[in-house]
Amino acid sequence: MGLDLDGRAHARQRWAARGALTAGGVAVLLPLGYARVESLLLVAVGVLGTAVTVAALWWVLTLRGPARAGAVALAVATPAAVVWFFAAENLLWVVTVSLALWGFAVWAGKFALSSTRSHTVTVPEHHTPPPRRPFLIMNPRSGGGKVERFGLREKAEKLGARVHLLDPERHEDVTELARQAVADGADLLGVAGGDGTQALVAAVAARHGIPFLVISAGTRNHFAMDLGLDRSDPAAGLDALTEDGVELHVDLGFADTHPFVNNASFGAYAVVVQSPEYRDDKVRTTLELLPELLTHQRGPRLTARVEGTETGGTAVVDAPQALLVSNNPYRMDDPAGLGYRERLESGVLGVLGVTVANAAEAAGLLLGRHSTGLTVLTAREVVVDADRAEVEVGVDGEALVLPTPVRCRIEPGALRVRVPKHRPGVPETKPPLDWRRLRKLAAAVGRTALPRQRALSPEAAPPENRTPPTA
Template sequence: MNAPDGSPGAGLAPPPPSTARRLAAGGALLTLLAAAAVAVSTFLRDPLVLILVVLLIVITVVAAWTALVNHGGRRLAASVAAVVALATAVALLFAGSMLRIVAVVALVLVATAAARVAIGHDLAHGSAGARSVGRARQGVLIMNPWSGGGKVERFGLEQEARQRGVEPVVLRRGDDLQALAEQAVAKGADVIGMAGGDGSQALVADIARRHDVAFVCVPAGTRNHFALDLGLDRADVTAALDAYDSAVERRIDLALLGDRVFVNNASLGAYATVVQSDAYRDAKLATAAQLLPQLLGPEAERLDLRFTRADGEAGGHADVLLVSNGVYRLDSLNGFGTRERMDTGVLGVVTVTVDRARDMPSLLSAEASGHIERFHGYRAWTTPEFEVDSADPLVDVGVDGEALQLAPPLRFRSLPGALRVRTPVNAPGVAPAAVAPAGFQDAVTALLRVLGGQPAR
């Protein structure tokens, strides 16, 4: 039965949790209490040691950041301080009861697994608007043999596609990816897929949306963030080909930067400048360490990025600016997280502005705690359209991990429900953010609700 908005089951109350899920909720709560009890008993035995360990960890993080954003003698001194502080913290931990430490870790892992069983079903939004579809009549899969360190060859995707009755098209040097996709559609393909990284996924998805042809994502890139948020198992590359058989289809959003489609995000500021480096793909950490002093160090110049904030006030001088297709759940700036949904019809905008000297301790504290949103220079909002201007003739932009330099103004726009995407029936079906509560308090509340026989939310 369809709800008024056309999505199967939308608006209907979820069924009460099963006995197994209620038992899992009880088990998760009990193991959390047990972990807390062990941790508290350890603290009471030797509180000074634990306080010292916490202080040493803070010193390690601050010293490591100082090393990243400085050169020469300052970098060397900060690096030595970070190593010494970390080594001392580890030594103090191992000097205590290893059995207690192992017990806490084990109990937390058990609680996490039980909680996922108990509340994951109710927190998942991935199936909203989905429908069952039959086998593709004429499926085509375009493959980038260089993506992900050669995953196409390593997983035998060409042969796997043929066995499923799907026509494989292997990208060659000099080929135009979008032209190949256009040719496939012109020859009658009703389902077209891409085996490659997220940049390639976006290019083929653009052709699919223009012709309203169903799209299949095969995670043959390096990080495969798009596949993660579609609810695919990134470790099982060949399983994604099952989407050409009987599958689940739903509509998701795409986003535009000018006339270029992107599926994940576009980054400006410090991260985009790091991505521009030729060495970035082969040595991400080393490249970041080399460039960060120029970008966020004490003598770094502010980037000229002009935009309008959610409150209508003019903004600018952001050190990090992220525009995403949908809203990301960001715990820190060391990765772009995942999205609960990809059908909200909005762009997510995040800006981070750092006062070089004053803000470092609070920024590092927010990063370490997994609550970057608590940093006072962090801003996040949603909007269907967004524009960034600059006095610079070209602006560094990382679009789905691809390094670009574009002339301002940069105009972003959401394309709601633009793409028909197919996923295998047996795929996980939801992104990690969709099955994870926003915080510890939310998780406990959800577990108590399920234990009491109610939906998690």
């Protein structure tokens, strides 16, 4: 039975690889066969149109007044003109079919490669007794009122937790609330709220060596997503308070003394969110501030010294318009995985820097990691300096102003997070597409599977193991 299932898996893998190669080949040959010489023009127009559109978007962000209006018109007109050209030349259907085939080829290829090797990193689970005196902080305003909508306070109290509901009318120091709860004997701290509040309480839990509970009652819940929790049902996280709970030991990041479970951002975004007008009109405030920020006429000029990179050395990121330092790196090799972290216990920071001087370099960002304007690194420590005594920093979405230089570091395995054993898990991401490996897979799998099946027949068995024929 096991061999039969294994053979079926090999067959699916083989046909997926062959399907990917076939679809990819047809996607390339269709324009060549139908348009012939015009296919080169088709590719050139598509590439040029994409580059001009990205460049126009750069001008939208860096210009003002009539020039910005012209850039908006160019950003809209360019893709429309490309589509019109394809339609006028009777090539639009060719482009559409080729793109569809290429999309299928990429999907099938990743399916085939993921069948040969697992790319899902499983964080070790630690089985520990449920807490006896859990203390939870809940923000009734988070996520548009999820605390009340899902009955989180009542459900938590039924499970024996002591719940403190934050007062919407006055500021409360959640760090001090957590410290006092530990002093009163709490053996678990938890938060139903945004990632900024999560980080502050998580740091107290880590400092005292007690578990931390994440309840996905915020708006985005990035940390909960990367822990594999059910973001659509915050109440499901309370199952961790029972015997069903397990612990994950994950890392915790710090910008100086300020903890973060997700990231610390520097540069344009960090300056924009500091503006008093940002909360009332985010789009208008952003468009008003970005021209000077992106051209270094306003805001800090940053320099980041990245220590302990993949090569073991030091790298310098000079004058980035935006710099993101994350608690473990985000996926960058697949658009479907952007915004996800496959691991939270790798012990390294992720570093993402954007340095763009003009429209051409902005268009070059289409090359992803190979772009000269994009820096992607991992590090043990990042020291961010600036041409001023203080710098704006967004720490898990909270707007801060910190003295320079700002030292970002990571404490590996510092945080014990208690989660339900049964949870959706982190969305599975496919491996980067390797066409050379895909060709070998399509050609070799069928042959490698064959000897295993032949070994089941008496003729294929070694002579000493064959059963003599009966008369």
